[in-house]
């Protein structure tokens with residue numbers, strides 16, 4: 530039972546409750562570390578914003594994102610993990626035990642901390658885009674491309690991610706419109722070469738999306754031709770926004786080494802950060818894969834690294 534004291538001592542605090550955080554909780558609770566999961570403003574993480582997950586092993590018929598995350602949580606509770614619906618507002622990793630502050634004023638002294646705060650996809654910021662998230666607007670072709678077989682789709686962005694998403698979708702969709710703000714692609718040369726060879730990808734340079742249009746789901750997009758200052762309509766069933774992700778690492782940046790995009794740096798093949806006792810997992814440290822299964826796998830690594838650290842330091 531959790532008490533309301535303003536100070537508490539914990540062996541293992543997990544910040545974040547997506548697939549990475551809950552998997553870390555399953556492993557650390559089975560290792561008797563009695564982890565405390567701080568769930569944040571999005572208990573269950575990004576998957577709670579989507580409907581069908583078809584690519585997480587163990588669900589042959591697919592699973593609703595909320596149900597899957599409830600399952601993961603329940604599994605962690607079974608072994609003694611505790612979950613707190615609160616937000617971490619500050620950390621101090623310059624001292625040991627490590628300090629974690631919550632929005633309700635509680636200060637936690639922690640022997641180990643697992644960072645699992647994820648990364649947020651950047652969107653265009655259009656009202657109509659918000660309306661169709663989950664019913665035509667997506668930020669992940671690997672996750673949702675399957676639903677757009679033999680349809681027309683648009684990809685927004687001109688970097689490597691947008692190029693990769695377009696190439697992936699070109700194998701499923703009948704036509705891919707790439708909407709690029711600049712008059713050039715920022716993607717790497719090999720990627721541009723690959724793109725140019727694919728017949729069903731059409732690139733609209735110097736165009737920006739103005740509106741996503743539809744009734745119950747996306748039916749078209751209105752795009753501005755910035756060079757000629759005119760508007761065109763493209764009939765699409767899906768629009769994939771590929772303008773980057775922002776790792777949720779701001780809280781930790783005074784202490785934890787980050788790469789130039791803000792992802793947490795860890796020692797190769799591990800979750801070990803530059804601060805002893807602090808481990809990172811999931812999308813927060815993964816500029817590349819960003820899948821539920823890869824996040825879960827790295828949550829497992831973080832738990833095992835934390836367990837080893839605690840036993841080596843007699844905590």
Ligand SMILES: Cc1cc2nc3c(=O)[nH]c(=O)nc-3n(C[C@H](O)[C@H](O)[C@H](O)COP(=O)(O)OP(=O)(O)OC[C@H]3O[C@@H](n4cnc5c(N)ncnc54)[C@H](O)[C@@H]3O)c2cc1C
Nearest residue numbers: 545546547549569571574575617647672811812819820821
């Ligand atoms: C719409 C959509 C559909 C997707 N579909 C699929 C799919 O079909 N298959 C697939 O494999 N992947 C899919 N993904 C990707 C997948 O959701 C992510 O790769 C995965 O959720 C990353 O897990 P994570 O645990 O690293 O982070 P997240 O799931 O992002 O969880 C981050 C957690 O950190 C918490 N948090 C953040 N800041 C704080 C704070 N200050 N204090 C406390 N807690 C905090 C949040 O509340 C949240 O619980 C999809 C993503 C989206 C957005």
